Amino acid sequence: AAIYDQDGNIFARFTTTLNLASFSKRPREDGYRFSRSHLAMFQPIRQEGTRLGTIFLKADLGEMYSRFSVYGLLLLLVGAASSLGALALTATLQRRISVPILELAQVAGSVSDRPDYSVRAVKHGRDESGQLTEAFNRMRMRIGESSAALKASEEGVRRALEGARKGTGGR
Secondary structure, three states, rough: EEEEEOOOOEEEEOOOOOOOOOOOOOOOOOOEEEEEOOEEEEEEEOOOOOEEEEEEEEEHHHHHHHHHHHHHHHHHHHHHHHHHHHHHHHHHHHHHHHHHHHHHHHHHHHHHHOOOOOOOOOOOOOOOOHHHHHHHHHHHHHHHHHHHHHHHHHHHHHHHHHHHHHHHOOO
């Protein structure tokens, strides 16, 4: 840091490592300037509208870049850990939710392909998907029983009609 007087000469400097030659002999234009490793600031010192001088501050940005590197590494690690956690959670949820539902869909599709009501879905636990599988299997069993009773009734009606035709002499 340095303070320049009204004439642009160094009035005071505050440093422990830089010599006088490291400072500009005259203040530069007011404002901020970033370089690769430093931030330099020249700002006026005013009192009641009169410029008394200029203050110069130069900050080393190395510490900030070091922190950015650490923060970037931490962000990368947190992102990687979050991604791995999400993958693990997805795999677990897929195994516990999607697989039983897909199996139920396959068993339901088998009825459309061939009317075999004896096929049962595998129960994968006592949770909601297990309860769903159990209810689905009971429903299939009842539909199978109803279908068998309907076929037996149709067969009885068919025999009765054939007997009636034979008894009346019809063909």
